[in-house]
Amino acid sequence: MLRAIAVAVLAIGIILVALVEAPIPAVALTAVTGVTILLLLWPRSSRDSVAPSAPEPPMADARAPIEAISDPLLIVAGSRVEQANAAARKLFGAHVVGEDVRVAIRHPAATDRLAARQATADQEPIELAGIGGRDNRWQMHVADLAGDRALVHLVDRSEGHAAERMRVDFVANASHELRTPLAAILGYVETLDDDAAAEAGTRKRFLRIIRDEAWRMQRLVEDLMSLSRIEAEKFRAPETAVDLAGLAKEVHATIRDAADPRSCDVAIAIDEGLPLVAGDRAQLSQLLHNLVGNAMKYGRPGTPVTIRASRGPGAMVRLSVEDQGDGIAPEHLPRLTERFYRVAPSRSRSLGGTGLGLAIVKHIVERHRGRLDIRSTPGEGTIVNALLPIAPLSSNRNATVTGPA
Structure with missing residues (x-):
């Protein structure tokens, strides 16, 4: 019964992946869930058909399902990569199958997470930086399978990370651009206040600078508001x-x-x-x-x-x-x-x-x-x-x- 449910979930996931041009996380998760359930059930069905003393067969049947997933997926047996889908082979290289997973991923946090996977259940995913490119950011999920196997699922978070970095940079730059004219205005106002007997020409020059800096701030605020309105309408x-x-x-x-x-x-x-x-x-x-x-x-x-x-x-x-x-x-x-x-x-x-x-x-x-x-x-x-x-x-x-x- 459970095997039938797993096959149904897997089929739904593969169909959604095929139909959706740019798979959303929920679609990928459905497919990956089907793969995970199927892999969890595989050893049980294998033991039903062979003698208890027979060695556990290789998981060849899982190759086709994981190939349908657009995210990188690895099946790790012990410390060796047993299977990798096309996305994983593209990320880590065609030679990744058979490699030590620590050599394949080459990230300390990933190594620690895989080493501790059997010690602690239901661990949270971890963030990995720099895999496949200096600015790339990945989220790694690990699901324990039967025996000494594990399913490693990597989700690309680079775009979200880049957007957050742009937001932070934008706020910092906007603050700097506003602070510069504001500092000039305050400085000249304080100078005028301290030197009430300043010459008329000096006062006029200072007031002109204050006016120009105020106009600069006004243009900046108007441009910021304009940019915000345009971005709010960009999907229409x-x-x-x-x-x-x-x-x-x-x-x-x-x-x-x-x-x-x-x-x-x-x-x-x-x-x-x-x-x-x-x-x-x-x-x-x-x-x-x-x-x-x-x-x-x-x-x-x-x-x-x-x-x-x-x-x-x-x-x-x-x-x-x-x-x-x-x-x-x-x-x-x-x-x-x-x-x-x-x-x-x-x-x-x-x-x-x-x-x-x-x-x-x-x-x-x-x-x-x-x-x-x-x-x-x-x-x-x-x-x-x-x-x-x-x-x-x-x-x-x-x-x-x-x-x-």
């Missing part, structure tokens, strides 16, 4: 049809009317007959303002900043902003969209940058199910391309959005 793709050509012209006119001396260098080139895109008009306007603002700050004075809108590959529209500035070294390009990442921190702060502009752009493009491409040549300039899906082919995009990646 916008579906309103937006005239990207008309929006680009409006943003161009707004920038040209501004008091910035660089505004007269902003040009625009729009292809005729561009299709509508499925988008959030306010967010696309913010995206364009951020890109043009960066190009005006870092482009060389007197050189053009060009806004372009054209047909992209496939069912996409390309929105790009190009400058003729100093360019960006290749090693910095992969990190440009990280929060608070700056190529030249002191220059960025002096120009009023918050370090969040391109992070906001990236999240807007991701919410629109588009692609962001940044290309730069040192000494020549930078071009940022945002590829956005056209509206007619984007109406059902939310059907594929199921939750966090």
